[in-house]
Amino acid sequence: MAEDIPRPPYSRFKAFLFLTVFAFGVIWAIAHFTNNKPKGQDTSALQKVAQKKENLATKESAPLIQGEIPEAWRDDVGVPVLCYHQIVSEEEYRKKPTPFAITAEEFTEQMEWLHENKFYTILPDELLAYTKGEKNLDFSNGKRPVVLTFDDGNNDFVNYAEAPMKKYGYKGVLFIYPTYIMAKPRKKRALTWDEIRRLGKEGHAVESHTMWHPNLSTMTDDEQRAQFRDSKKALDKHAGVNVKHLAYPFGVHTSKSAELLRETGYTSAYTTFNGGNQRGEDPYLLRRFLIVKSDQGKIFAQKTLARSLPYRFENFKGGDILEGMRDLRLKIPKNLDSSHLKVRIFSTAQKFEYVPQSGILTVHAIPSKKALSVLEVVYKESGIEYRASVLLNHKRDTLLAQHVSGKTEKNTQNSKKVKKKKRKKKRNLANND
Ligand SMILES: [Zn+2]
DSSP states (O other), X not given: OOTTSOOOSSOHHHHHHHHHHHHHHHHHHHHHHHHHOOGGGOHHHHHHHHHHTTTXXXXXXXXXXXXXXXXXXXXXXXXXXXXXXXXEOXXXXXXXXXXXXXXXXXXHHHHHHHHHTTEEEOOHHHHHHHHTTSOOOOOGGGOEEEEEEEEETBTHIIIIIHHHHHTTTOOEEEEEOHHHHHOSSOOTTBOOHHHHHHHHHTTOEEEEOOSSOOOGGGSOHHHHHHHHHHHHHHHHHHHOOOOOEEEOGGGOXXXXXXXXXXXXXXXXXXXXXXXXXXXXXXXXXXXXXXOOTTOOTHHHHHHHHOEEOOOEESSOOTTOEEOSSEEEEEEOOSSOOGGGEEEEETTEEOOEEEETTTTEEEEEEOOOSSSEEEEEEEEEXXXXXXXXXXXXXXXXXXXXXXXHHSSOHHHHHHHHHHHHHHHHHHHHHHHHO
């Protein structure tokens, strides 16, 4: 590892294990809701709405007032952002199936589908300008903008994504964490700096995925700041770009992340929460759809056409640390039919109150045993589902505490558990042999 790369303060492997489990949880929750609620997500109905409202985005729009929900939120079909991780050959997939990977064939089909359905790609600068109400995008004659993002810096992009995208003039966004590219010995699947520079020159966006892909919710503000600053510095220098956008590793952030990103020269950041990005969206909480193996045909179509519920934080922020029972207040659109509202935290229904006159939604959040959870607000109207998701951090030990007091008791217990599990796994493997 190069000397200027800060070494992770705790086992990356353990963090990876934990976060993989968390990410699967999130994916499961997302897949669960998308698959089990097909009634409200008829794609032809969505297409119709999209077409009916096609001219909205090209009309003059009133400037956005910070904190206000745009009046015409129902008409804003938003911009979907798709998030790809691994694209592999059929053979590779058969050998090592992982839900994060899709096959090259499936990717090519998805590009064809996007092209047939009049999608054109835009890059993060344009999306940001749209959400701020500074720029109109072309929605005429059924055209739809989309952002294609690729996380981590895998060379699957040059092997399998570049050609099918080029066919339709599509440009992508590479969210790269530099230690992956700089690792010694070289990671087999990683892009090289030469490839990244070339892709940047050819019009793809090269942006940050932090320095070494940590779970930001376990970091102090200084540690987060270093992740943002150092990754920008490395990418700017080695790829010859000017990084301004970031994708949170595992989609995880804290309530301070946005401020620290602004400080270090970033103008927007991407989560892994569902929904199209509408005017008035928080630029540091942009929504993305994880594209996973099972996302073929109808599910893929649903993801590209899904609608969003706009929201504003009232007495808390996304990524806030919650201790104990708490009333969380969000501002959502006014005059909704509250019988069509559902609020869940990690798929468990929550008690809430909604005041139609003000649009204030109060959720009585009970503490979760999990460190991270997702607050979801779902609203159904005329067969269309509008959704908002917010990340919550429940009280947990911070890295700072660990630095001060050495290993915490809980962590020692956890590592004991992991070791025990490992031993058990070894035993099982031995038995199988
Ligand atoms: Zn990643």
